[in-house]
Amino acid sequence: MPRLDQREANELRPVSFVPHYQRHPLGSVLACCGNTRVICAVSLEMAVPRWMKEQNVAGGWITAEYQMLPSATSQRSEREVMRGKLSGRSAEIQRLIGRSLRAVVDLAKLPGMTLHIDCDVLDADGGTRCASITGASVALELAAAKLLQDGLISESPIVARVAAVSVGMVNGEPLLDLCYQEDSAAEVDMNVVMTDGGRFVELQGSGEEASFSEDELAAMLKLAKKGMKDIFALQAGVMQQAGR
Numbered sequence: 001m002p003r004l005d006q007r008e009a010n011e012l013r014p015v016s017f018v019p020h021y022q023r024h025p026l027g028s029v030l031a032c033c034g035n036t037r038v039i040c041a042v043s044l045e046m047a048v049p050r051w052m053k054e055q056n057v058a059g060g061w062i063t064a065e066y067q068m069l070p071s072a073t074s075q076r077s078e079r080e081v082m083r084g085k086l087s088g089r090s091a092e093i094q095r096l097i098g099r100s101l102r103a104v105v106d107l108a109k110l111p112g113m114t115l116h117i118d119c120d121v122l123d124a125d126g127g128t129r130c131a132s133i134t135g136a137s138v139a140l141e142l143a144a145a146k147l148l149q150d151g152l153i154s155e156s157p158i159v160a161r162v163a164a165v166s167v168g169m170v171n172g173e174p175l176l177d178l179c180y181q182e183d184s185a186a187e188v189d190m191n192v193v194m195t196d197g198g199r200f201v202e203l204q205g206s207g208e209e210a211s212f213s214e215d216e217l218a219a220m221l222k223l224a225k226k227g228m229k230d231i232f233a234l235q236a237g238v239m240q241q242a243g244r
Contacts, residue, residue, distance in 0.1 A: 004181055005034070012165070012177045012227050017138050017238040026115075027142030029238075031135025034179055035125035040135035042143035044152075045114040060110025060157075062140075064097035066090055066132060068121040093129045094119070096202065100133045100162050100193050101140055103201045109157035115143060126180040130164035130191055137162045138235055142242060160195040161235055165227045167192060167220040169212060176223040188212045192224035196232045 007013070013034030022028040025041035048061050067090060070076045080086050086094075097119060117140065119132035140158065147153045166178045168186035175182060183189060190205035205217070212220075 003175070004179065007177075009173060009175050010223055010226055012230055013179065015134075015231060015234055017135060017234065019138065019142060019238055019242045025118075025139070025143070026146045027139040027144075029135045029139040029142070031131045031138070033127055033131045033134075033177070035123055036127050036131050037122040038128060038131045038135055039118075039120045039122060040132060040139040041118045041120075042136070042139045043116045043118070044143070044147070045116060046112060048112060048114055058111070059107040060113040060115070061107065062098060062102050062105060062110075062115045062117065064094045064101065064117040064119065064136070066094040066097060066119045066121075066129070068124055068128065072121045072124040093132070096129060096193075096204075097132050097136060100164065100201050101136055104137070104158060104160040104162045104195055105140070106157045106159055109153060109155060113152075115140070124180070126178050126183045127166045130166050133162060133164040133193060134231055134235070138238060141239055160197050160199075161232060162193065162195050162201060163228055163231045163235065164191055164193040165224055165231065166190065167224045167227075169210075169216055169220070174216065174219040174223055176227045188216070188220070190220055190224075192221065192228070194224070194228050196235075198225075 016032045018030040021030040022041055025043050028041040031038045031040055070079055117136050119136060121128045144156045144158050167176055167190050168178050169188035170182050170186045186208060187210035188207050192203055193201040
């Protein structure tokens with residue numbers, strides 16, 4: 001069955017990265033995946049969380065925040081600050097982003113520093129958490145290069161690139177990189193986070209009033225790996241263009 005945007009089952013939406021999108025952060029990227037657009041920015045704080053001091057944990061830390069602008073979807077959503085607390089969804093996504101980036105960084109090489117990763121969704125059409133992780137990986141690499149340039153660190157703390165992509169079963173067919181309409185209709189929805197070395201960081205998969213077989217899981221992972229290969233090539237290309 002043809003997809004809504006006429007893509008093949010194993011085809012990503014158009015993916016692009018605009019580096020140095022903001023002036024002030026150490027590193028920033030506008031990450032675009034189809035109609036989903038996310039600003040990913042990395043800022044430096046010369047301090048570490050209190051728990052690290054209390055437990056005498058050496059090195060630095062990476063933490064993330066995620067939010068969707070009120071106008072990111074067709075129907076305006078209320079700013080979470082107006083509710084007085086994060087939604088469960090936003091809290092879960094920003095924890096995922098933080099875990100994903102810490103998995104590819106040697107925190108010992110960020111002594112006494114905290115890198116804050118902000119992911120702000122401008123337009124949402126499915127896959128916002130995946131676009132956030134993928135774009136934040138590029139922004140973090142730009143930030144590390146700036147820290148090296150400024151002499152604040154002696155070697156890069158980044159040990160691998162990380163990216164994420166969605167896959168799912170829609171009308172019984174495995175599909176790569178679901179847009180919102182596909183995601184909302186999927187019998188199975190999965191987010192796959194991987195390093196460019198082919199190692200998994202996290203798998204988030206669940207059946208939506210359905211179940212899935214081992215063969216279907218294998219088919220979805222095969223699609224994810226194919227899409228990830230393309231994404232890592234795009235990440236490498238933008239870093240080369242940025243002179244890093």
